[in-house]
Amino acid sequence: MRxxxxxxxxxxxxxxxxSAEAHPDGRVSGRIGGGYVLLVGFTHSDTNAEVEWMTDKVVGLRLFPDEDQKLNRDVxxxxxxxxxxxxFTLYSDARKGRRPSFLDAAKPDIAIxxxxxxxxxxxxxxxxxxxGEFGAMMDVELVNDGPVTIWLERDAAQGE
Structure with missing residues (x-):
């Protein structure tokens, strides 16, 4: 899981x-004020165990400033x-050629x-x-705060 x-x-x-006529700029699926945008990808071997670990990690990360402007507050x-x-493109492999491979991305029956x-x-x-909506073509618009951007990864081989 990435x-x-x-x-x-x-x-x-x-x-x-x-419904391009009703929503020429697209239909809003989700909107937040301050917080995190999480771009989430899965691979074939991911299970609920990786999801549990990642849930704890995301909720527990202290990436918001306290009164001293130190990153001491969680979401x-x-x-x-x-x-x-x-x-799913988080599991792309672009090491060879100019067209990325997506073979490591989980199929929808696993990922959904x-x-x-x-x-x-x-x-x-x-x-x-x-x-968002799984599998849909989406436009994601955000104002990055900081900027603070973190890469998180967990796979079954990592254990606890």
């Missing part, structure tokens, strides 16, 4: 291609929200249940969560 986490002042995701302490967007489980677990931790 996540590109960005601390944001605000963000939204719009779904493209749906719940900062009253932030999460915008979770599926991103893990994505839904991740969103559910985050909500169960008391965080406000908005989402």
């Amino acid at each position: 996540i590109l986490l960005q601390r944001v002042k605000r963000a939204e995701v719009r779904i493209q291609g749906e 719940t302490e900062a009253r932030g929200a999460l915008l979770v967007v599926s991103q 249940p893990l994505y839904n489980y991740f969103v559910t677990r985050l909500r169960e931790r008391g965080v406000t969560v908005q989402t």
Whole structure:
């Protein structure tokens, strides 16, 4: 499981291609004020165990400033929200040639249940969560705060 986490002042995701007449710029699927945008990808061997670890990591990371401007507050302490967007291209391999391979990205039958489980677990931790739509063409707009951007990765081989 891989996540590109960005601390944001605000963000939204719009779904493209749906009822262009009613929503020429796309339909807003999720919108948050301050918090994190999480671009989330899964690989074939990912299980609920990786999701559990990543949930704890995301919610517990102290990336928001305290009164001394030190990064000492987590997303719940900062009253932030999460915008979770599926991103299979996080598992691209561009080492050879000019066209990336996506063979390491989990197929939808594996990735969709893990994505839904991740969103559910985050909500169960008391965080406000908005989402994109799995497999849709999306425009993600954000104002990066800091900027603070963190790469998170967890696979079954890493253990505890």
